[in-house]
């Protein structure tokens with residue numbers, strides 16, 4: 001079970017600094033729809049929207065506004081079709097295997113000049129190896145930028161920008177020793193031009 005957040009589209013655009021890319025995009029993908037706040041705003045802007053989630057309940061709520069794909073059928077995404085993809089507050093809930101599964105299928109779905117805007121929790125305290133179920137559920141999976149680079153490159157992409165946006169401490173009041181530091185990072189990813197299409 002994941003917390004269903006509702007980050008507004010404006011926060012995505014500010015976080016990744018992709019206002020002009022969004023203006024120009026005709027097709028946008030959201031990975032991890034949550035309360036669909038951003039998707040509803042994209043639909044008002046008349047974008048063609050694709051949505052991926054692990055939860056059919058979340059997807060069914062946006063089925064009138066988007067083309068929906070459960071993550072188990074992500075390979076059905078049409079290739080070479082997306083201008084701009086967002087994954088926000090998702091990477092910290094998924095292990096490397098699932099993260100690679102996303103990248104391997106989302107990168108070929110990007111148009112040649114399309115970009116994948118990837119929000120992730122950066123490692124500050126050596127916590128990166130805990131990718132178990134409890135870490136997934138609390139959104140506690142953190143990664144170094146070099147691990148992100150490795151996973152992106154192994155999946156057929158490359159990073160054009162990776163920026164720290166915010167840093168702080170996640171407190172665990174019940175057990176302060178479990179509190180951990182984090183940084184939110186904004187990576188902008190493209191697919192290799194050597195890929196087909």
Ligand SMILES: C[S@@+](CC[C@H](N)C(=O)[O-])C[C@H]1O[C@@H](n2cnc3c(N)ncnc32)[C@H](O)[C@@H]1O
Pocket residue numbers: 002003004005006007031032033034035052053054055058071087088089090093094098
């Ligand atoms: C914390 S919410 C973020 C929602 C939205 N992006 C936001 O910023 O408000 C995480 C979302 O990711 C979805 N999710 C969890 N695991 C996933 C996976 N393996 N693949 C795709 N979506 C997943 C959850 O169902 C949920 O909708």
